[in-house]
Amino acid sequence: MSRLALLLLSLLLPSLAAAQDIVADLSQNRVSITTSFDGSELLVFGAIRRGGAEREDEDVDVIVTLEGPQHPVTVREAERRAGIWVNTESFDIAAAPAVYRIATSHPLDDILSDGSDLVHRVTVERVIRTGGIPDHFEQSGEFIDALVRIREASGLYAMQEGTVQIAEQSLFRTTFELPSSIEEGNYRVRIFLLREGRVVTQLERLVGVRKVGIERFVYNLSQEQPLVYGILAVVIAVIAGWAASAAFGRRG
Amino acid sequence: MQIYLPIAEISVNAILLLGIGGLVGVLSGMFGVGGGFLITPLLFFVGIPPAVAVATSANQIVASSVSGVLAHLRRRTVDLKMGTVLLCGGLVGAAIGVWLFNILRNAGQVDLMVRLCYVVFLGAVGALMFVESLRAMVRNRRAPPKPRRQRGWVHALPFKMRFRVSGLYISVIPPAIVGLAVGILSAVMGVGGGFVMVPAMIYLLGMPTKVVIGTSLFQIIFVTGFTTILHAATNRTVDIALALLLLIGGVIGAQFGTRIGAKMKAEQLRVLLALLVLSVCIKLALDLLIRPDELFSLQPVLL
Numbered sequence: 420m421s422r423l424a425l426l427l428l429s430l431l432l433p434s435l436a437a438a439q440d441i442v443a444d445l446s447q448n449r450v451s452i453t454t455s456f457d458g459s460e461l462l463v464f465g466a467i468r469r470g471g472a473e474r475e476d477e478d479v480d481v482i483v484t485l486e487g488p489q490h491p492v493t494v495r496e497a498e499r500r501a502g503i504w505v506n507t508e509s510f511d512i513a514a515a516p517a518v519y520r521i522a523t524s525h526p527l528d529d530i531l532s533d534g535s536d537l538v539h540r541v542t543v544e545r546v547i548r549t550g551g552i553p554d555h556f557e558q559s560g561e562f563i564d565a566l567v568r569i570r571e572a573s574g575l576y577a578m579q580e581g582t583v584q585i586a587e588q589s590l591f592r593t594t595f596e597l598p599s600s601i602e603e604g605n606y607r608v609r610i611f612l613l614r615e616g617r618v619v620t621q622l623e624r625l626v627g628v629r630k631v632g633i634e635r636f637v638y639n640l641s642q643e644q645p646l647v648y649g650i651l652a653v654v655i656a657v658i659a660g661w662a663a664s665a666a667f668g669r670r671g
Numbered sequence: 672m673q674i675y676l677p678i679a680e681i682s683v684n685a686i687l688l689l690g691i692g693g694l695v696g697v698l699s700g701m702f703g704v705g706g707g708f709l710i711t712p713l714l715f716f717v718g719i720p721p722a723v724a725v726a727t728s729a730n731q732i733v734a735s736s737v738s739g740v741l742a743h744l745r746r747r748t749v750d751l752k753m754g755t756v757l758l759c760g761g762l763v764g765a766a767i768g769v770w771l772f773n774i775l776r777n778a779g780q781v782d783l784m785v786r787l788c789y790v791v792f793l794g795a796v797g798a799l800m801f802v803e804s805l806r807a808m809v810r811n812r813r814a815p816p817k818p819r820r821q822r823g824w825v826h827a828l829p830f831k832m833r834f835r836v837s838g839l840y841i842s843v844i845p846p847a848i849v850g851l852a853v854g855i856l857s858a859v860m861g862v863g864g865g866f867v868m869v870p871a872m873i874y875l876l877g878m879p880t881k882v883v884i885g886t887s888l889f890q891i892i893f894v895t896g897f898t899t900i901l902h903a904a905t906n907r908t909v910d911i912a913l914a915l916l917l918l919i920g921g922v923i924g925a926q927f928g929t930r931i932g933a934k935m936k937a938e939q940l941r942v943l944l945a946l947l948v949l950s951v952c953i954k955l956a957l958d959l960l961i962r963p964d965e966l967f968s969l970q971p972v973l974l
Contacts, residue, residue, distance in 0.1 A: 454912075456675040457682050493970045503959040505783055506968070565967030572965075573718075599673065599682030600718070630677060637677040641907050649903025652730045652911050653896045656918055660737025663922030667742070 440468050440620045441612045448624070450597060451631045458599040461485065461626065463522075463608055464592040467585075479619075480523070480530040481583045481591045482541060482611040487518030487575075488604030494562040510562035512547060517602055519543045519576045522593040524583040532616035539618050541611060543567055543576055574598050603628055678910035679723045685916055687717065692731060692917035696924020699735045700742065701932040702884065702944040704865035707732055707895075708789070708951055710917070719913065726902035726909045727917070732895040734918035735925040736888045742929040743885030750836035750882050754889040756843050757850035757868070761894055764854020772859050786955060788859060793952035796870050801945035803874070807938040837878045837886075846876055850890070857894055865891055866948055873941070880937035
């Protein structure tokens with residue numbers, strides 16, 4: 420038993436030591452959604468600690484990802500049947516992030532090996548796949564590609580190659596634009612330190628995105644008292660209709 | 672001016688929403704249609720999620736219909752008695768429609784059914800109304816209009832009732848059936864049913880066009896009010912902030928629409944409504960026929 424513990428400890432120690440290789444922080448660890456919210460910017464910055472072990476000329480690379488809350492989604496494919504376009508095939512994805520961004524210090528393919536991607540789930544395709552469909556890669560491929568393509572087109576997913584700036588091989592920084600159609604939840608920021616295609620160490624930070632003020636109030640009401648909310652919506656509509664009619668009636 | 676919508680979870684331009692609401696409000700006041708078949712696609716276009724767009728447009732239609740009905744009430748062009756009969760049929764129809772909707776959904780392809788329904792009904796209604804109203808315009812130009820008095824099987828039915836505002840003395844059975852049929856359609860297609868109700872009242876019941884508009888709006892208030900509460904309670908997809916922006920534009924638009932409508936001839940109104948209905952129909956038909964740019968579509972899984 421003690422031997423096993425010792426073994427575990429010896430396995431853990433290097434990784435603990437490795438975790439010291441990089442330090443990072445965010446410009447804000449909470450984002451408030453107010454009525455006038457129109458997107459936001461998140462700065463990720465940090466420093467790479469250069470131990471004595473590696474050579475000074477050895478290149479390091481950094482990849483930073485931003486990942487929104489995960490949700491299940493159904494992807495449907497349309498086909499022409501009897502002259503009209505109909506949804507035929509569909510594929511259920513158990514979990515896909517609402518927002519996903521990757522910032523890299525160099526083109527992704529040059530700095531990240533497929534193996535490391537598979538292990539650490541860096542690219543969005545890997546993040547989606549881990550959601551629940553590990554087995555049938557072949558069929559799911561085109562549906563996952565379609566999901567990524569549609570979300571890239573609407574600005575939710577983005578690949579920002581070369582946007583991580585590394586100064587003096589030790590200080591790095593990058594910024595993410597949070598889209599205006601952001602949703603509430605905990606957003607995960609992961610920072611990977613890479614050498615020769617392999618992930619040396621990784622670090623994780625959370626950003627809480629929350630509705631505040633009247634946005635919070637309206638949302639809570641709609642979720643907790645849906646019937647009251649529905650009746651309120653109709654009452655507001657009736658009053659507005661009456662008010663407009665009354666205002667115009669007097670003038671006309 | 673950007674504003675973040677709490678339920679739709681998207682930031683949109685407030686002025687644009689006011690404009691959309693206003694445009695649909697004008698049409699609503701002019702033609703007595705709720706505008707659901709117009710506003711929902713417009714909201715999709717702005718980027719509002721479909722479920723929120725459908726539920727919230729029902730809410731906004733309540734406001735513009737109330738505004739429109741009150742304006743029509745002042746002109747005494749609402750047949751409350753007829754509206755109530757239609758509504759009673761409509762509520763029964765809506766219940767049948769919800770049941771039918773669930774059967775279709777279980778069989779899959781409810782989306783396609785709804786779109787085909789739209790194309791068929793918009794096309795048929797639009798074409799019929801267009802031809803008829805053009806004929807009426809030509810006739811009016813040639814000779815002074817004759818008072819239209821139809822006497823047929825409709826007038827032989829029992830349970831006769833006097834609808835003073837409409838100038839009709841007919842059985843309650845035809846209006847109840849019209850209400851029932853429109854109720855089924857609105858539940859299945861997710862609309863107030865004005866674009867079917869208006870022609871049905873004109874051509875099937877023989878009501879005067881000006882009375883039809885106010886009466887249609889009157890029953891739309893109840894149908895869409897009911898729909899709004901149902902959506903809010905079950906799907907939680909009604910966005911009050913979005914509805915508020917749309918209805919500010921909508922209620923003002925409806926007042927102008929009523930005014931414009933009052934200055935126009937009945938046939939002109941019918942031709943314009945027919946053209947509007949036909950153009951939406953053509954747009955929907957093209958969507959079904961033309962190869963989409965993106966063959967795949969995403970649908971969030973509702974919990």
